[in-house]
Amino acid sequence: MTEILRIESLTAGYRGAAAIEEIGFSAKAGSVVALLGANGAGKSTLLKCIAGLMPTFSGRIWFEGRDVTGRSAIELVRAGIAYVPEGREIVTTLSVNENLTLGGLHVPKAVLEQRRELVLRLFPELVERLSSPSWQLSGGQQQMLAIGRALMAGPKVLLLDEPSLGLAPLLVQRVFNQLGELQRQFNLTVVLVEQNYRLTMRVADTAYFMRSGRIVGHHSAEELRTPEGYGKIISAYFGAAASAA
Ligand SMILES: Nc1ncnc2c1ncn2[C@@H]1O[C@H](COP(=O)(O)OP(=O)(O)OP(=O)(O)O)[C@@H](O)[C@H]1O
Ligand SMILES: [Mg+2]
Secondary structure, three states: OEEEEEEEEEEEEEEEEEEEEEEEEEEOOEEEEEEEEOOOOOOOHHHHHHHHOOOOOOOEEEEEEEEEEOOOOOHHHHEEEEEEOOOOOOOOOOHHHHHHHHHOOOOHHHHHHHHHHHHHHHHHHHHHHOEHHHOOOOOOHHHHHHHHHHHOOOOOOEEEEEEOOOOOOOHHHHHHHHHHHHHHHHHOHHHHHHHOOOHHHHOOEEEEEEOOEEEEEEHHHHHOOOHHHHHHHHHHHHOOHOOOO
């Protein structure tokens, strides 16, 4: 597998104060890389930096071997990096279909239609809701729409911030199953931020652990999937309380 994304010594934050420091990680094409950490660890900040939504203080971001540090969010979407923010942020007054169209605004019409079909095959729940305003969707359907909208841009890398947030366990399972399917079918690379550790371990190839704005360790899926490995790793990074989650 070739490396598609590499983050080197990335430091960034808000109003001059660092929220993430000296972050380094890489993702191979077609893999799922999880970023795990407690509230405030800096996970969303890191994704926003990779998506070009906030400036970085220092460090570099490489995508497909090119230095893309400092590129705008629009340039990065066009290059193949799509971002699904925490809390979904879909335009709720627009219909499901209008939201999908927005996601592929820069894409030629014929391609747009193909992608729309693909997204609807992946999330058939959305088909009968196409003309409904998005606020009428359930939480799970909104999450599917947010992911679907990001896929309309035809990304190579999907940055997903807490897709399980606010969803019932069964829905979380469905969204994760769909993710696995996506990754297999399209060789999509997924950078997944989650607090649902157990579910994340099932889909991730590698997990990086974040604490207080820094990466404090990383482990492969094999290490994480055995119950002993999982228990040891989680309590090492987050303490005994997290291992019960
Ligand atoms: N818009 C902002 N302005 C100022 N500080 C911020 C802003 N957003 C986040 N921070 C700070 O940056 C740090 C990292 O926050 P971040 O949102 O990246 O954490 P997180 O790991 O995504 O947490 P959570 O799991 O709660 O979503 C925190 O200390 C937070 O208070
Ligand atoms: Mg966050």
